[in-house]
Amino acid sequence: MARPKTHNKAVCQNPECSFFRKENGKDITKQGKNYAGHQRFLCKHCSVVFVETKGTPLYQKKLSERKIKAICKELVEKKGIRAVERTLNVHRDTVGNLLKDLAEHALSMTNYMVHDLKLSAYEVDELWTFVKKNKKNLSETTMNSLSAMKPLSRRA
Incomplete structure (x- = not known):
């Protein structure tokens, strides 16, 4: 039996993925947290791991x-x-x-x-x-x- 699709708000941040920033058909799972405490996600389509803050001014910041x-x-x-x-x-x-x-x-x-x-x-x-x-x-x-x-x- 297939697992249900995730219902989180994250979308793939990989420009080479066919589901890049697309809501429909995405398959994203949580992949732990980084050193700053931000949620990491894995796109099952392209196998790329990204952080929830990518594309924001908070990306790659050590400050809370x-x-x-x-x-x-x-x-x-x-x-x-x-x-x-x-x-x-x-x-x-x-x-x-x-x-x-x-x-x-x-x-x-x-x-x-x-x-x-x-x-x-x-x-x-x-x-x-x-x-x-x-x-x-x-x-x-x-x-x-x-x-x-x-x-x-x-x-x-």
Whole structure:
């Protein structure tokens, strides 16, 4: 008797897999956790193991998700890198590298919206305005991610 398909939210992150980022027909199983405590998954179609944070600013970070959220909150409050270093006891290079990764992720999200979804720069700006007005309804993680992207949407 065949085992039932998994019902987790993960999709294959291997671009060479025929089920790359596809929900229908996926066959993903849990494969333990990595050193940072993030869930690992195995795609049964291509036998590639990937982490749940792949494609996010949390990917390959040794800091805990809680610490990264705290850094993001401090940066959103317009604190400087050295101020964040002092308040959270994290080295300034770590804060700077995280800020660079967040900016790259935000730029790729904005480029995706402008180029792949064919939104104009005005539509992207309207999206950020809408999100800002409705931020009380969003989760903290979503709000931190979107706050980091806002300034870059005007460049597109």
